[in-house]
Amino acid sequence: MRFLRNRMVLGALCIVLSLLICFALTPLFNQSVSQKTTIVRVVKDVKSGDEITKDTVQTVEVGGYNLPEDVIRQSEAVIGKYAKTDLITGDYILSEKISDMPAAENAYLYSLTGDKQAISVSIKSFAQGLSGKLISGDIVSVIAPDYRKQGSTVIPPELTYVEVIGVTASTGNDTDTGEKTEDNAEDNAEDNADGRELPATVTLLVSPEQAKILAELESDGKLHLSLVYRGEKGNAAKFTELQDKVINALYPVPAAQNSEPTDQPATSDTPIAQDAPTEPDAPVQETGGE
Template identity: 40%
Template structure:
Protein backbone atom coordinates (compact mmCIF):
# COMPACT_ATOMS: atom_id res chain seq x y z
CA UNK A 1 0.00 0.00 0.00
CA UNK A 2 2.83 2.36 0.91
CA UNK A 3 4.57 1.55 -2.38
CA UNK A 4 1.42 2.42 -4.29
CA UNK A 5 1.14 5.68 -2.41
CA UNK A 6 4.78 6.52 -3.12
CA UNK A 7 4.36 5.70 -6.80
CA UNK A 8 1.26 7.88 -6.92
CA UNK A 9 3.09 10.79 -5.32
CA UNK A 10 5.97 10.42 -7.77
CA UNK A 11 3.55 10.40 -10.72
CA UNK A 12 1.85 13.53 -9.41
CA UNK A 13 5.21 15.27 -9.02
CA UNK A 14 6.25 14.24 -12.54
CA UNK A 15 2.97 15.52 -13.94
CA UNK A 16 3.45 18.84 -12.20
CA UNK A 17 7.04 19.10 -13.47
CA UNK A 18 5.96 18.29 -17.05
CA UNK A 19 3.06 20.74 -16.91
CA UNK A 20 4.80 23.68 -15.31
CA UNK A 21 8.46 23.19 -16.24
CA UNK A 22 9.03 20.97 -19.26
CA UNK A 23 6.07 22.11 -21.38
CA UNK A 24 6.82 25.84 -21.04
CA UNK A 25 10.45 25.16 -21.96
CA UNK A 26 9.39 23.19 -25.06
CA UNK A 27 6.92 25.91 -26.02
CA UNK A 28 9.55 28.58 -25.53
CA UNK A 29 11.96 26.76 -27.84
CA UNK A 30 9.28 26.14 -30.46
CA UNK A 31 8.21 29.79 -30.30
CA UNK A 32 11.67 30.99 -31.30
CA UNK A 33 11.67 32.64 -34.69
CA UNK A 34 14.12 32.42 -37.58
CA UNK A 35 14.70 34.82 -40.46
CA UNK A 36 13.41 33.26 -43.67
CA UNK A 37 13.26 34.36 -47.31
CA UNK A 38 9.73 34.72 -48.68
CA UNK A 39 8.57 35.61 -52.21
CA UNK A 40 6.74 38.91 -52.59
CA UNK A 41 5.72 38.34 -56.22
CA UNK A 42 4.81 35.47 -58.52
CA UNK A 43 7.93 34.10 -60.26
CA UNK A 44 7.51 31.78 -63.23
CA UNK A 45 9.59 28.69 -63.85
CA UNK A 46 13.02 29.49 -65.31
CA UNK A 47 12.87 33.21 -64.45
CA UNK A 48 15.83 34.92 -62.78
CA UNK A 49 14.94 36.05 -59.26
CA UNK A 50 15.36 39.77 -58.54
CA UNK A 51 15.81 41.51 -55.20
CA UNK A 52 12.30 42.95 -55.50
CA UNK A 53 10.88 39.41 -55.73
CA UNK A 54 11.84 38.44 -52.17
CA UNK A 55 11.84 39.68 -48.60
CA UNK A 56 13.16 38.44 -45.26
CA UNK A 57 10.59 37.66 -42.55
CA UNK A 58 10.74 35.97 -39.15
CA UNK A 59 8.64 32.86 -38.61
CA UNK A 60 8.28 30.36 -35.78
CA UNK A 61 10.73 27.46 -35.82
CA UNK A 62 7.76 25.10 -35.59
CA UNK A 63 6.55 26.35 -38.99
CA UNK A 64 9.96 26.34 -40.63
CA UNK A 65 9.97 24.43 -43.98
CA UNK A 66 12.70 21.88 -44.70
CA UNK A 67 15.88 23.30 -46.26
CA UNK A 68 14.56 26.83 -46.01
CA UNK A 69 16.75 29.65 -47.33
CA UNK A 70 17.56 32.26 -44.68
CA UNK A 71 19.57 34.81 -46.67
CA UNK A 72 18.40 36.80 -49.71
CA UNK A 73 21.83 36.65 -51.32
CA UNK A 74 21.38 32.88 -51.66
CA UNK A 75 18.32 33.48 -53.88
CA UNK A 76 18.84 36.72 -55.81
CA UNK A 77 20.25 36.11 -59.28
CA UNK A 78 19.27 32.45 -59.29
CA UNK A 79 16.42 30.87 -61.24
CA UNK A 80 13.08 29.39 -60.20
CA UNK A 81 12.86 25.63 -60.68
CA UNK A 82 9.04 25.80 -60.74
CA UNK A 83 6.26 28.38 -60.75
CA UNK A 84 6.54 30.21 -57.41
CA UNK A 85 3.83 32.34 -55.86
CA UNK A 86 3.65 35.36 -53.59
CA UNK A 87 3.91 34.13 -50.00
CA UNK A 88 5.91 30.99 -50.81
CA UNK A 89 9.02 30.45 -48.71
CA UNK A 90 12.30 29.98 -50.56
CA UNK A 91 13.81 26.53 -50.15
CA UNK A 92 16.97 25.05 -51.65
CA UNK A 93 15.05 22.93 -54.17
CA UNK A 94 13.08 25.92 -55.51
CA UNK A 95 16.09 27.75 -56.94
CA UNK A 96 19.01 26.83 -59.18
CA UNK A 97 22.21 28.52 -60.32
CA UNK A 98 21.45 27.89 -63.98
CA UNK A 99 18.27 27.57 -66.03
CA UNK A 100 19.63 26.10 -69.21
CA UNK A 101 17.49 23.02 -69.69
CA UNK A 102 15.02 23.21 -72.55
CA UNK A 103 12.07 23.04 -70.17
CA UNK A 104 13.51 25.89 -68.06
CA UNK A 105 13.98 28.21 -71.02
CA UNK A 106 10.65 27.38 -72.65
CA UNK A 107 8.79 27.83 -69.38
CA UNK A 108 10.25 31.34 -69.10
CA UNK A 109 9.05 32.52 -72.54
CA UNK A 110 6.93 35.67 -72.24
CA UNK A 111 6.22 36.54 -75.88
CA UNK A 112 9.18 38.79 -76.68
CA UNK A 113 11.27 35.74 -77.65
CA UNK A 114 10.32 32.40 -79.19
CA UNK A 115 11.88 28.96 -79.43
CA UNK A 116 12.56 27.60 -82.91
CA UNK A 117 14.26 24.45 -84.20
CA UNK A 118 16.46 24.34 -87.28
CA UNK A 119 17.89 21.32 -89.08
CA UNK A 120 21.52 20.30 -88.78
CA UNK A 121 22.51 19.74 -92.42
CA UNK A 122 25.76 17.93 -91.71
CA UNK A 123 27.96 16.63 -88.91
CA UNK A 124 30.25 19.65 -89.22
CA UNK A 125 27.28 22.00 -89.56
CA UNK A 126 26.17 21.19 -86.02
CA UNK A 127 29.63 21.72 -84.50
CA UNK A 128 30.34 17.99 -84.62
CA UNK A 129 27.78 17.25 -81.93
CA UNK A 130 29.53 19.43 -79.37
CA UNK A 131 26.92 22.14 -78.86
CA UNK A 132 25.67 22.64 -75.31
CA UNK A 133 22.62 24.29 -73.81
CA UNK A 134 23.27 27.99 -73.26
CA UNK A 135 25.95 28.34 -75.95
CA UNK A 136 26.00 31.61 -77.87
CA UNK A 137 26.46 30.92 -81.58
CA UNK A 138 26.49 32.64 -84.94
CA UNK A 139 24.62 31.11 -87.85
CA UNK A 140 26.61 31.06 -91.06
CA UNK A 141 24.40 30.72 -94.13
CA UNK A 142 25.31 29.45 -97.60
CA UNK A 143 22.74 30.26 -100.26
CA UNK A 144 22.13 28.96 -103.76
CA UNK A 145 24.91 31.20 -105.05
CA UNK A 146 27.32 29.32 -102.74
CA UNK A 147 28.19 32.56 -100.96
CA UNK A 148 28.65 32.04 -97.21
CA UNK A 149 27.86 34.83 -94.76
CA UNK A 150 26.74 35.46 -91.20
CA UNK A 151 23.65 37.69 -91.40
CA UNK A 152 23.76 40.57 -88.94
CA UNK A 153 20.40 39.39 -87.56
CA UNK A 154 21.92 36.03 -86.63
CA UNK A 155 25.30 37.07 -85.26
CA UNK A 156 24.54 36.10 -81.66
CA UNK A 157 21.90 33.47 -80.92
CA UNK A 158 21.37 31.40 -77.79
CA UNK A 159 21.15 27.62 -78.06
CA UNK A 160 18.28 26.20 -76.00
CA UNK A 161 19.11 22.58 -76.75
CA UNK A 162 20.00 20.07 -79.44
CA UNK A 163 17.77 17.07 -80.14
CA UNK A 164 18.39 13.65 -81.68
CA UNK A 165 16.19 12.08 -84.34
CA UNK A 166 14.55 10.11 -81.53
CA UNK A 167 13.47 13.32 -79.79
CA UNK A 168 16.04 13.19 -76.97
CA UNK A 169 17.34 16.57 -75.81
CA UNK A 170 21.01 17.26 -75.05
CA UNK A 171 20.49 17.01 -71.27
CA UNK A 172 19.00 13.53 -71.56
CA UNK A 173 21.32 11.87 -74.08
CA UNK A 174 22.88 8.68 -72.65
CA UNK A 175 25.78 6.58 -73.81
CA UNK A 176 24.97 3.62 -76.06
CA UNK A 177 26.21 0.12 -75.28
CA UNK A 178 29.08 0.50 -77.76
CA UNK A 179 30.20 3.74 -76.13
CA UNK A 180 28.80 6.02 -78.82
CA UNK A 181 26.12 8.69 -78.50
CA UNK A 182 23.18 9.47 -80.75
CA UNK A 183 23.97 12.69 -82.61
CA UNK A 184 21.59 15.64 -82.71
CA UNK A 185 19.66 16.36 -85.89
CA UNK A 186 18.12 19.69 -84.87
CA UNK A 187 19.09 22.73 -82.84
CA UNK A 188 16.51 24.72 -80.89
CA UNK A 189 17.39 28.38 -80.48
CA UNK A 190 15.99 31.37 -78.62
CA UNK A 191 15.15 34.11 -81.12
CA UNK A 192 12.91 37.07 -81.81
CA UNK A 193 9.94 36.73 -84.16
CA UNK A 194 11.94 38.57 -86.83
CA UNK A 195 14.84 36.14 -86.48
CA UNK A 196 12.42 33.22 -86.65
CA UNK A 197 11.10 34.43 -90.01
CA UNK A 198 14.65 34.75 -91.35
CA UNK A 199 15.57 31.27 -90.11
CA UNK A 200 12.44 29.75 -91.64
CA UNK A 201 13.47 31.15 -95.00
CA UNK A 202 17.03 29.84 -94.67
CA UNK A 203 15.75 26.45 -93.52
CA UNK A 204 13.99 26.15 -96.85
CA UNK A 205 16.41 27.84 -99.22
CA UNK A 206 19.93 27.59 -97.76
CA UNK A 207 22.36 25.51 -95.73
CA UNK A 208 23.23 26.65 -92.22
CA UNK A 209 26.48 26.12 -90.34
CA UNK A 210 26.67 26.73 -86.58
CA UNK A 211 29.67 28.72 -85.32
CA UNK A 212 30.41 28.76 -81.57
CA UNK A 213 30.93 32.28 -80.25
CA UNK A 214 30.85 31.92 -76.46
CA UNK A 215 30.45 29.29 -73.78
CA UNK A 216 30.66 30.32 -70.15
CA UNK A 217 28.94 32.31 -67.43
CA UNK A 218 25.46 33.70 -67.98
CA UNK A 219 26.48 37.34 -67.39
CA UNK A 220 29.02 37.31 -70.21
CA UNK A 221 26.67 35.42 -72.52
CA UNK A 222 24.01 38.06 -71.91
CA UNK A 223 26.35 40.77 -73.21
CA UNK A 224 26.43 39.10 -76.63
CA UNK A 225 22.66 38.55 -76.67
CA UNK A 226 22.00 42.12 -75.55
CA UNK A 227 24.16 43.41 -78.42
CA UNK A 228 22.07 41.34 -80.84
CA UNK A 229 18.81 42.64 -79.36
CA UNK A 230 20.05 46.22 -79.65
CA UNK A 231 20.90 45.69 -83.31
CA UNK A 232 17.47 44.21 -84.04
CA UNK A 233 15.73 47.07 -82.25
CA UNK A 234 17.78 49.70 -84.07
CA UNK A 235 17.25 48.00 -87.42
CA UNK A 236 13.52 47.81 -86.76
CA UNK A 237 13.33 51.55 -85.96
CA UNK A 238 15.17 52.34 -89.18
CA UNK A 239 12.74 50.24 -91.16
CA UNK A 240 15.32 47.57 -92.02
Protein backbone atom coordinates in the same frame (compact mmCIF):
# COMPACT_ATOMS: atom_id res chain seq x y z
CA MET B 1 -0.28 -2.46 4.21
CA ARG B 2 2.82 -2.68 2.00
CA PHE B 3 0.56 -2.69 -1.09
CA LEU B 4 -1.15 0.51 0.02
CA ARG B 5 2.20 2.11 0.78
CA ASN B 6 3.46 1.25 -2.72
CA ARG B 7 0.34 2.75 -4.23
CA MET B 8 0.85 5.92 -2.23
CA VAL B 9 4.46 6.20 -3.42
CA LEU B 10 3.43 5.57 -7.00
CA GLY B 11 0.68 8.17 -6.77
CA ALA B 12 3.09 10.71 -5.31
CA LEU B 13 5.53 10.10 -8.15
CA CYS B 14 2.74 10.58 -10.70
CA ILE B 15 1.76 13.87 -9.08
CA VAL B 16 5.35 15.10 -9.08
CA LEU B 17 5.78 14.04 -12.71
CA SER B 18 2.59 15.82 -13.78
CA LEU B 19 3.67 18.98 -11.97
CA LEU B 20 7.03 18.79 -13.71
CA ILE B 21 5.35 18.48 -17.09
CA CYS B 22 2.87 21.29 -16.44
CA PHE B 23 5.22 23.83 -14.93
CA ALA B 24 8.55 22.99 -16.56
CA LEU B 25 8.35 21.12 -19.86
CA THR B 26 5.15 22.69 -21.18
CA PRO B 27 6.37 26.30 -20.82
CA LEU B 28 9.63 25.41 -22.52
CA PHE B 29 7.75 23.78 -25.39
CA ASN B 30 5.40 26.74 -25.75
CA GLN B 31 8.35 29.10 -25.72
CA SER B 32 10.08 27.20 -28.51
CA VAL B 33 6.88 27.14 -30.57
CA SER B 34 6.18 30.83 -30.10
CA GLN B 35 9.77 31.88 -30.77
CA LYS B 36 9.93 33.94 -33.96
CA THR B 37 12.56 33.72 -36.67
CA THR B 38 13.11 35.44 -40.00
CA ILE B 39 12.89 33.55 -43.29
CA VAL B 40 12.68 34.42 -46.99
CA ARG B 41 9.32 33.69 -48.61
CA VAL B 42 8.30 33.73 -52.28
CA VAL B 43 5.70 36.40 -53.17
CA LYS B 44 5.68 35.84 -56.96
CA ASP B 45 5.97 32.57 -58.83
CA VAL B 46 9.49 31.85 -60.09
CA LYS B 47 10.01 29.31 -62.86
CA SER B 48 12.88 26.87 -62.84
CA GLY B 49 15.97 28.52 -64.31
CA ASP B 50 14.72 32.07 -63.77
CA GLU B 51 16.69 34.63 -61.79
CA ILE B 52 15.32 35.48 -58.35
CA THR B 53 14.80 39.23 -58.13
CA LYS B 54 13.99 41.58 -55.27
CA ASP B 55 10.30 41.82 -56.18
CA THR B 56 9.76 38.04 -56.11
CA VAL B 57 10.73 37.46 -52.47
CA GLN B 58 10.26 39.10 -49.10
CA THR B 59 11.53 38.60 -45.55
CA VAL B 60 8.89 37.59 -42.98
CA GLU B 61 8.76 36.46 -39.34
CA VAL B 62 7.35 33.01 -38.63
CA GLY B 63 7.42 30.50 -35.81
CA GLY B 64 10.79 28.86 -35.60
CA TYR B 65 9.52 25.44 -34.51
CA ASN B 66 10.14 22.56 -36.92
CA LEU B 67 11.69 24.69 -39.66
CA PRO B 68 14.24 22.98 -41.94
CA GLU B 69 17.83 23.73 -41.06
CA ASP B 70 18.71 24.88 -44.57
CA VAL B 71 15.91 27.43 -44.91
CA ILE B 72 17.18 30.78 -46.21
CA ARG B 73 16.82 33.55 -43.63
CA GLN B 74 18.26 36.58 -45.46
CA SER B 75 17.02 37.96 -48.78
CA GLU B 76 20.57 38.92 -49.79
CA ALA B 77 21.37 35.21 -49.96
CA VAL B 78 18.82 34.54 -52.72
CA ILE B 79 18.57 37.72 -54.79
CA GLY B 80 20.55 37.25 -57.98
CA LYS B 81 20.53 33.46 -57.66
CA TYR B 82 18.64 31.09 -59.99
CA ALA B 83 15.79 28.75 -59.15
CA LYS B 84 16.57 25.06 -59.61
CA THR B 85 12.87 24.16 -59.30
CA ASP B 86 9.59 26.01 -59.69
CA LEU B 87 8.93 28.24 -56.66
CA ILE B 88 5.30 28.95 -55.84
CA THR B 89 3.95 31.97 -53.99
CA GLY B 90 4.09 31.26 -50.25
CA ASP B 91 7.00 28.82 -50.42
CA TYR B 92 9.98 29.39 -48.19
CA ILE B 93 13.28 28.93 -49.96
CA LEU B 94 15.71 26.14 -49.13
CA SER B 95 19.35 26.33 -50.09
CA GLU B 96 18.97 23.22 -52.25
CA LYS B 97 16.36 24.99 -54.41
CA ILE B 98 18.67 27.76 -55.65
CA SER B 99 21.89 27.88 -57.63
CA ASP B 100 24.59 30.43 -58.35
CA MET B 101 24.47 29.53 -62.04
CA PRO B 102 21.44 29.47 -64.36
CA ALA B 103 20.04 26.17 -65.55
CA ALA B 104 22.03 24.49 -68.29
CA GLU B 105 19.16 24.85 -70.75
CA ASN B 106 19.29 28.65 -70.76
CA ALA B 107 22.73 29.48 -69.40
CA TYR B 108 23.78 30.88 -72.77
CA LEU B 109 21.20 33.67 -72.49
CA TYR B 110 22.98 35.03 -69.41
CA SER B 111 26.34 35.28 -71.17
CA LEU B 112 25.24 38.03 -73.56
CA THR B 113 27.29 41.21 -73.13
CA GLY B 114 25.38 43.57 -75.42
CA ASP B 115 27.75 43.36 -78.38
CA LYS B 116 25.78 40.53 -79.94
CA GLN B 117 22.23 39.26 -79.78
CA ALA B 118 20.48 35.90 -79.56
CA ILE B 119 17.85 35.21 -82.21
CA SER B 120 15.96 32.01 -83.01
CA VAL B 121 14.98 30.71 -86.43
CA SER B 122 12.41 28.03 -87.11
CA ILE B 123 13.26 24.57 -88.38
CA LYS B 124 10.23 23.82 -90.51
CA SER B 125 11.52 20.53 -91.89
CA PHE B 126 13.83 17.85 -90.53
CA ALA B 127 16.47 18.52 -93.18
CA GLN B 128 16.63 22.28 -92.60
CA GLY B 129 18.34 21.79 -89.23
CA LEU B 130 20.87 19.07 -90.12
CA SER B 131 18.44 16.28 -89.22
CA GLY B 132 18.38 17.29 -85.57
CA LYS B 133 22.14 16.88 -85.12
CA LEU B 134 23.02 20.52 -84.35
CA ILE B 135 24.33 21.32 -80.88
CA SER B 136 25.54 24.42 -79.03
CA GLY B 137 28.93 25.61 -80.21
CA ASP B 138 28.49 24.51 -83.82
CA ILE B 139 29.44 26.93 -86.59
CA VAL B 140 26.88 26.96 -89.39
CA SER B 141 26.22 28.76 -92.64
CA VAL B 142 22.75 30.07 -93.40
CA ILE B 143 21.62 29.25 -96.93
CA ALA B 144 18.90 31.48 -98.35
CA PRO B 145 16.84 30.12 -101.28
CA ASP B 146 15.52 32.85 -103.60
CA TYR B 147 17.34 35.44 -101.52
CA ARG B 148 15.42 38.72 -101.53
CA LYS B 149 13.36 37.54 -104.52
CA GLN B 150 16.42 37.51 -106.78
CA GLY B 151 15.81 33.95 -107.97
CA SER B 152 19.14 32.55 -106.74
CA THR B 153 20.12 30.47 -103.72
CA VAL B 154 23.01 32.07 -101.87
CA ILE B 155 24.84 32.18 -98.58
CA PRO B 156 24.69 35.86 -97.59
CA PRO B 157 28.18 37.10 -96.69
CA GLU B 158 26.77 38.29 -93.36
CA LEU B 159 25.72 34.72 -92.49
CA THR B 160 28.66 32.64 -93.67
CA TYR B 161 29.85 31.68 -90.17
CA VAL B 162 27.31 31.85 -87.37
CA GLU B 163 27.54 30.26 -83.92
CA VAL B 164 24.75 28.04 -82.60
CA ILE B 165 24.04 28.70 -78.91
CA GLY B 166 20.84 26.72 -78.46
CA VAL B 167 18.65 24.06 -80.05
CA THR B 168 15.09 23.97 -78.74
CA ALA B 169 12.17 21.58 -79.19
CA SER B 170 8.55 22.59 -79.65
CA THR B 171 8.02 22.01 -75.91
CA GLY B 172 10.48 24.79 -75.07
CA ASN B 173 13.11 22.38 -73.76
CA ASP B 174 16.62 22.50 -75.17
CA THR B 175 17.52 19.29 -76.95
CA ASP B 176 21.31 19.58 -76.68
CA THR B 177 21.82 19.82 -72.91
CA GLY B 178 21.50 16.09 -72.23
CA GLU B 179 19.18 16.81 -69.30
CA LYS B 180 15.62 15.47 -69.36
CA THR B 181 12.99 15.11 -66.71
CA GLU B 182 10.82 12.03 -66.30
CA ASP B 183 7.75 13.91 -67.52
CA ASN B 184 9.57 15.08 -70.63
CA ALA B 185 10.82 11.58 -71.30
CA GLU B 186 7.27 10.24 -71.27
CA ASP B 187 6.09 12.98 -73.63
CA ASN B 188 9.02 12.44 -75.96
CA ALA B 189 8.43 8.71 -76.13
CA GLU B 190 5.07 9.32 -77.77
CA ASP B 191 6.69 11.19 -80.66
CA ASN B 192 10.03 9.44 -80.90
CA ALA B 193 10.95 5.84 -80.22
CA ASP B 194 14.17 6.71 -78.35
CA GLY B 195 12.53 9.49 -76.32
CA ARG B 196 14.53 12.28 -77.96
CA GLU B 197 12.87 15.59 -78.75
CA LEU B 198 13.17 16.88 -82.28
CA PRO B 199 14.37 20.49 -82.67
CA ALA B 200 11.88 23.16 -83.67
CA THR B 201 14.12 26.23 -83.46
CA VAL B 202 17.83 27.02 -83.48
CA THR B 203 19.15 30.01 -81.52
CA LEU B 204 22.09 31.85 -83.08
CA LEU B 205 24.54 34.41 -81.69
CA VAL B 206 24.62 37.29 -84.16
CA SER B 207 25.24 41.00 -84.60
CA PRO B 208 22.32 43.42 -85.09
CA GLU B 209 22.95 43.45 -88.85
CA GLN B 210 22.84 39.66 -89.02
CA ALA B 211 19.70 39.60 -86.87
CA LYS B 212 17.85 41.79 -89.38
CA ILE B 213 18.68 39.46 -92.26
CA LEU B 214 17.67 36.39 -90.25
CA ALA B 215 14.37 38.07 -89.39
CA GLU B 216 13.74 38.59 -93.11
CA LEU B 217 14.51 34.95 -93.88
CA GLU B 218 12.31 33.81 -91.00
CA SER B 219 9.48 35.95 -92.31
CA ASP B 220 9.87 34.45 -95.79
CA GLY B 221 10.08 30.97 -94.27
CA LYS B 222 13.08 30.09 -96.41
CA LEU B 223 16.41 29.19 -94.86
CA HIS B 224 18.62 26.15 -94.52
CA LEU B 225 21.47 25.52 -92.06
CA SER B 226 24.66 23.74 -93.08
CA LEU B 227 27.32 22.65 -90.59
CA VAL B 228 30.72 24.26 -91.13
CA TYR B 229 32.66 23.31 -88.00
CA ARG B 230 32.25 21.42 -84.75
CA GLY B 231 35.09 21.11 -82.29
CA GLU B 232 37.29 23.16 -79.98
CA LYS B 233 36.10 26.60 -78.92
CA GLY B 234 39.39 28.16 -79.97
CA ASN B 235 39.02 26.99 -83.55
CA ALA B 236 35.33 27.91 -83.60
CA ALA B 237 36.26 31.43 -82.48
CA LYS B 238 38.45 31.82 -85.58
CA PHE B 239 35.37 31.42 -87.78
CA THR B 240 33.32 33.95 -85.83
CA GLU B 241 36.24 36.41 -85.78
CA LEU B 242 36.49 36.14 -89.55
CA GLN B 243 32.74 36.76 -89.82
CA ASP B 244 33.04 39.81 -87.57
CA LYS B 245 35.66 41.26 -89.91
CA VAL B 246 33.30 40.78 -92.85
CA ILE B 247 30.49 42.50 -90.94
CA ASN B 248 32.77 45.43 -90.10
CA ALA B 249 33.76 45.74 -93.75
CA LEU B 250 30.19 45.59 -95.01
CA TYR B 251 28.82 47.92 -92.35
CA PRO B 252 31.61 50.37 -91.47
CA VAL B 253 31.05 52.80 -88.64
CA PRO B 254 30.43 56.28 -90.08
CA ALA B 255 33.49 58.49 -89.73
CA ALA B 256 31.42 61.20 -88.04
CA GLN B 257 30.90 58.88 -85.05
CA ASN B 258 34.63 58.34 -84.60
CA SER B 259 35.75 61.96 -85.00
CA GLU B 260 35.92 64.50 -82.22
CA PRO B 261 33.23 67.20 -81.92
CA THR B 262 35.63 69.87 -83.24
CA ASP B 263 36.17 67.87 -86.43
CA GLN B 264 32.51 67.20 -87.23
CA PRO B 265 31.90 70.28 -89.45
CA ALA B 266 34.86 69.36 -91.64
CA THR B 267 34.26 65.59 -91.91
CA SER B 268 30.48 65.20 -91.75
CA ASP B 269 29.91 65.78 -95.47
CA THR B 270 32.30 63.63 -97.46
CA PRO B 271 32.47 60.22 -95.64
CA ILE B 272 28.73 59.90 -95.13
CA ALA B 273 27.97 60.63 -98.76
CA GLN B 274 30.43 57.92 -99.88
CA ASP B 275 29.41 55.16 -97.45
CA ALA B 276 25.63 55.48 -97.35
CA PRO B 277 24.72 54.14 -100.81
CA THR B 278 27.14 51.20 -100.75
CA GLU B 279 26.02 49.51 -97.49
CA PRO B 280 22.75 47.79 -98.48
CA ASP B 281 23.48 47.00 -102.15
CA ALA B 282 27.02 45.70 -102.41
CA PRO B 283 26.54 42.43 -100.43
CA VAL B 284 23.48 41.39 -102.41
CA GLN B 285 25.13 41.86 -105.81
CA GLU B 286 28.21 39.90 -104.78
CA THR B 287 26.26 36.98 -103.34
CA GLY B 288 23.88 36.88 -106.27
CA GLY B 289 26.85 36.26 -108.53
CA GLU B 290 27.93 33.34 -106.40
